[in-house]
Amino acid sequence: MEELKNVVSAPFKKNLAVSLPEKDFEFSLAFDLKWFSPKTASEVKARALEAGLLSLKDGIITPCFDVDSVRLPHAFKPPENFLELHGKPGKSGKPGNASRHREEISFEQVLDFISADAGINKQRLVSEINSMQERLSYLVDIRIVALIVAKNFGCRIEGVHEKVSRAVLGSSDYA
Template sequence: MEELKRVVSVPFKKTLASSLSEKDFEYSLAFDLKWFSPKIASKVKEKALEAGILSLKAGTLVPCFDVESIRLPHAFKPSENFLEIQKNSNAEKPEKEEISLEQVLEFISTDTGVNRQKLVSEINSMQDRLSYLVDVRIVALIVGKKFGCSIEAIFERVARSVLGISF
């Protein structure tokens, strides 16, 4: 994971940018730095998005960590089997998939057309009735169902995130 952060940080450090387009990020890894083929650069981007190191906001990539805090060894270059190492390290320990309340709210709001304020109000009310004993993302799903949301598409992600199991 540390090497992935190093690799991801370089295009941002090089351009002194806080965000980059997907194209610019991949171009930097493949052509400016000459570290990867364009196809592998795309895989690096996908891996960083999956790992939560990068986020995609309005078509631009934004690092989810402090780029300036990453120290690079002199003449840093990722190892040749960089992606395989990342794959194997994830295979050793099953990663708990995280989904935030914000993501659940966005899904429900988009599916039902109910505004977020109303959803949050309903969730808070139900949380209060349940004495805050139930994870807020589960309560959000219950409220979403109440408003007619088709939660099947997001249910498994929430279950994996909250319980660490899949169905």
């Protein structure tokens, strides 16, 4: 996962951008950095979306982690068999399975996102989340409580809001 984070952070670092159009992200991986073929760059993007490292809304890709905290080793280049090392999406590699997998987001993933975005250590976040969860009598999914706490800390939750909505409610239409 760390290597995937390194790879997906590179286009944002290279372009000094906080978000990129979907095609620009793929173009950067394939042509600017010359790491992958266009088809492989698209697959890398799909894997990063599934892993919760990127969010995609209206054709714009935004990282779900602090890109500035990623330190790429000098002359970093992913191995040629990069996608093989990171497995296939879903059990059969079919888009249907990848879509279902993409809807799941764990509490740990939400916590990682908030910690990176707000710059707050996880222990403090968990303490705040547990306190709010107790005040809410444990009636609200912990991932939703985490997003509420994140907003209280001024965190931009757009990157995970839709994923949490889909995971908890089954649809983002309720958000």
